[in-house]
Amino acid sequence: MYYAGVDIGGKNVKMGIVDDFGNVVSSMEYKTLMERGYDAILLELIENIKSLCEQAGFDFDELSGIGIGVPGIVNSNAGLVMSCANLNWKGVDLANDVKNLTGKECKVCNDANCAALGEQRFGSGRNYKNLVFITLGTGIGSGIIINGNLFEGLGCAGAEAGHMGIQVEAEDICSCGNKGCWESYVSASALISQTQEAVKKNPNSLLAKMCKDGVSGKSAFAAAREGDAVAKNVVDRYIGYVTYGIIGLTNILHPQAFVLGGGIANEGATLILPVKTMLNEYIDNNGFYPYVDVVCASLGNKAGFMGAAALVM
Amino acid sequence: MYYAGVDIGGKNVKMGIVDDFGNVVSSMEYKTLMERGYDAILLELIENIKSLCEQAGFDFDELSGIGIGVPGIVNSNAGLVMSCANLNWKGVDLANDVKNLTGKECKVCNDANCAALGEQRFGSGRNYKNLVFITLGTGIGSGIIINGNLFEGLGCAGAEAGHMGIQVEAEDICSCGNKGCWESYVSASALISQTQEAVKKNPNSLLAKMCKDGVSGKSAFAAAREGDAVAKNVVDRYIGYVTYGIIGLTNILHPQAFVLGGGIANEGATLILPVKTMLNEYIDNNGFYPYVDVVCASLGNKAGFMGAAALVM
Numbered sequence: 001m002y003y004a005g006v007d008i009g010g011k012n013v014k015m016g017i018v019d020d021f022g023n024v025v026s027s028m029e030y031k032t033l034m035e036r037g038y039d040a041i042l043l044e045l046i047e048n049i050k051s052l053c054e055q056a057g058f059d060f061d062e063l064s065g066i067g068i069g070v071p072g073i074v075n076s077n078a079g080l081v082m083s084c085a086n087l088n089w090k091g092v093d094l095a096n097d098v099k100n101l102t103g104k105e106c107k108v109c110n111d112a113n114c115a116a117l118g119e120q121r122f123g124s125g126r127n128y129k130n131l132v133f134i135t136l137g138t139g140i141g142s143g144i145i146i147n148g149n150l151f152e153g154l155g156c157a158g159a160e161a162g163h164m165g166i167q168v169e170a171e172d173i174c175s176c177g178n179k180g181c182w183e184s185y186v187s188a189s190a191l192i193s194q195t196q197e198a199v200k201k202n203p204n205s206l207l208a209k210m211c212k213d214g215v216s217g218k219s220a221f222a223a224a225r226e227g228d229a230v231a232k233n234v235v236d237r238y239i240g241y242v243t244y245g246i247i248g249l250t251n252i253l254h255p256q257a258f259v260l261g262g263g264i265a266n267e268g269a270t271l272i273l274p275v276k277t278m279l280n281e282y283i284d285n286n287g288f289y290p291y292v293d294v295v296c297a298s299l300g301n302k303a304g305f306m307g308a309a310a311l312v313m
Numbered sequence: 314m315y316y317a318g319v320d321i322g323g324k325n326v327k328m329g330i331v332d333d334f335g336n337v338v339s340s341m342e343y344k345t346l347m348e349r350g351y352d353a354i355l356l357e358l359i360e361n362i363k364s365l366c367e368q369a370g371f372d373f374d375e376l377s378g379i380g381i382g383v384p385g386i387v388n389s390n391a392g393l394v395m396s397c398a399n400l401n402w403k404g405v406d407l408a409n410d411v412k413n414l415t416g417k418e419c420k421v422c423n424d425a426n427c428a429a430l431g432e433q434r435f436g437s438g439r440n441y442k443n444l445v446f447i448t449l450g451t452g453i454g455s456g457i458i459i460n461g462n463l464f465e466g467l468g469c470a471g472a473e474a475g476h477m478g479i480q481v482e483a484e485d486i487c488s489c490g491n492k493g494c495w496e497s498y499v500s501a502s503a504l505i506s507q508t509q510e511a512v513k514k515n516p517n518s519l520l521a522k523m524c525k526d527g528v529s530g531k532s533a534f535a536a537a538r539e540g541d542a543v544a545k546n547v548v549d550r551y552i553g554y555v556t557y558g559i560i561g562l563t564n565i566l567h568p569q570a571f572v573l574g575g576g577i578a579n580e581g582a583t584l585i586l587p588v589k590t591m592l593n594e595y596i597d598n599n600g601f602y603p604y605v606d607v608v609c610a611s612l613g614n615k616a617g618f619m620g621a622a623a624l625v626m
Binding site for chain 2: 073075082083130144146151152153154155157158159160161162163164165166167168169176177178180185240241244245247248249250251252253254255256281282283285286287288289290292
């Protein structure tokens, strides 16, 4: 059977037709152009799904369902997008609208939750029925899988690990209203700030030289690989923050694995290995608790639409 | 039907016979005398269950099962007590031993998880199928109920919210190996330290006068009720720490309710109301997420054995 998965982002829409085994039989990516408004985006989305079916060599009538991931607050039980700042959507009845326009089953979910499900069904989390997925990107997204199913909490308001507080004595207030949110230590934006701070304090370091045309989330990792001690220090501290949140989540959920995605996870083993080592040294402390794996996400930017498709499988 | 619930503590064993509706038809409490060793404790435990059946007016043969809570690391799937420092037990096959000696079904679980289940089935959490139970006692215990069932994580190693880190820049290392554990801010021992610190800094305060014969977890609350500003400050800060951890848990699990038990929860509304207000003000920030209730546990020291009985219902 074939399912359509759609990942609507503020800039681009990614979509694909996926079969039960996670094969992507056709896919496309195009500009969201959010300023067109909801109706135009919706109609083009459906037309494009029809094209993808044709491209894959079967009739739209044979499509089994449509899953959609949206970067906002989504009540997936009701199929409602409560709020999505990137698209300027509020209280949009997306699942029903798609169903009415197509006659197909439609499910809608938060985009990070979709990516979590995608990685668990078809990606590097496929050996684990219980995992936590974290995207280390501009912000922090997270998804929790328990017994092979998404766990979203009451009103789909859970699985927001980025806003778990890790510094009660922090002074800055996050946009969520909390202080010391994990996100403000481990997002790419946070790493950039941490790097900028180190550059300012160490203007003669290799890190500072490598950052003279600008700082990105890759700068500290790149300079650390060249042997710069200042950069190494930034990276170590950053990895410590990542691990600290993961230890907190382990004490609550003790999943089989953490799957790390997002731009910073492209650092691969440089990031994953120390996190995995520190986490399991911590777990070993009491000698009775099971090992937890830490792996890189493997589906890249397909995770969202593949997981969205999995919503209706 | 009738079920035996047992709550084995380091000092006392509490047990009762419970029916399907949560009526305790007979109960008793006696000294554990852990120095007698496992076998003696186990044999007396079974004899006492038999007495309780008799006392309740039915034959032991009619008992439907035995549930046991133990204050340690328990693999409840296997019925094994992996480690229990208070009883000096290690790798004890408790569920099977009880089954072999009695012919009854037996389940074993961590004591805080039992108390969580007790409160959810029969106590102040009975209106909620998804809740987090927290005991604010000498240490911090916690239990997570999802869809009416205990959630324990892989190897029953989850639901240890006391060791979720809330201060990444903390210096003191917890016995668990983590730093800045929530427990080290909100346990009764932590509150006592916070009170002692305030007394030292404010030797002329009413709090200091009220503490001249010693500091307990009640001292700051009592002096705050008398209007002492120093004590009020200690209490406010303590309540802030409690709320901070609860906000973290809400971002991950978003349960319907938090049920607070343990000695400090005896402060009642003085503790519960500000926590509930601050939590829901935080939730209201984004305008779409559902209200979370915060309530006091209602079963007192019966929660453990009532929840243990619920394990076999």
